[in-house]
C-alpha cells in the first residue's frame with residue numbers, strides 16, 4: 001500500500017493521484033483557495049477513492065450553505081458506492097463514517113470518527129484538522145485543545161504537517177485563554193509552515209484578546225504572503241487587521257481595508273458577511289458614517305436567511321435590513 005505525505009497508508013495507486021491528494025490535504029491545512037481544484041484532480045484520477053468523496057462532503061458541510069447539502073449527499077453516495085466497489089481500510093472507512101454522521105445531523109459523531117482515526121493514526125494531520133474545524137463550529141474549545149495535545153508528542157520534527165499542527169495548537173491555546181503559549185506556538189507554526197494562515201490568525205487573536213493592537217499590526221506586517229493564497233479566510237485576516245487599526249482610532253485605515261480587502265469581492269459566505277457587519281457596527285458605535293455600505297450586505301443576507309444547516313453560520317449571518 002502507498003503512503004501519503006504524512007506517512008499514512010492510502011489506497012490511491014497512481015503518482016498523479018497521490019500527489020494531488022497530498023496537495024489537497026496541505027491546501028486544506030493552509031486554507032488555500034486551490035484545495036477544491038486539487039481534490040477534483042484526485043477524484044478525476046481515482047473515481048473509486050471513497051475517502052476523497054468523504055472529505056469533499058465534509059468540506060461542503062463546513063461551508064454552511066443549504067444548497068450544498070445536496071452536493072454533500074451526492075458525495076456521500078459516491079463514497080458508499082466506491083467503498084462497496086473496491087473496499088477500503090479502516091482509516092478510510094472512518095472518514096466515510098464521519099460524513100455519514102454529519103449528514104444524519106450528528107457532527108459530534110464526525111468528531112468521534114476523526115478521533116478514532118487519531119487513536120489509530122495520531123500523525124494523520126488531516127484528521128486532526130477536521131476534528132478542530134468541526135469542534136470550532138460547535139464551539140468546543142476544550143476539545144480542540146485536548147485533540148491536539150494528545151497527538152502532539154507523536155510528531156517527529158520532520159513531519160510535513162507539524163507546522164499546521166502547531167498552528168491548530170496555537171488557536172486551541174488562545175481559545176482556552178493560554179495566550180503566552182499560544183503566541184509562541186503560533187510563531188513556531190509560521191516558522192515551519194510560512195503559509196499557515198490559521199497559526200498566523202491565532203496570534204492575531206492573542207493580540208486582540210490582550211488588547212495589544214500595535215503588537216498585532218507588527219505581527220501581521222510583512223506576513224501578507226501567509227494569507228494571500230487563502231479562500232474566504234483571507235478576508236477574515238484582513239478584518240482582524242482592521243480591528244487593530246480601529247483600536248488605535250485609525251479610521252481611514254479601517255475604511256480602506258473594508259473597501260479594498262474585506263469587501264473587495266461581494267461574497268455572501270456567512271463568514272464574510274459576519275466580518276463586514278461586525279465592523280460596520282463597531283464603526284457606527286464610534287460615530288463613523290459608513291454611508292451605504294450596509295445595503296449590499298442586507299441584499300446578500302436576505303437570500304441566506306433560510307440556510308438553517310449550521311448553527312454557527314446562522315448566528316453569524318443575520319443582517320437586519322435598514
Ligand SMILES: [Fe+2]
Pocket residue numbers: 201205236240
Ligand atoms: Fe478570528
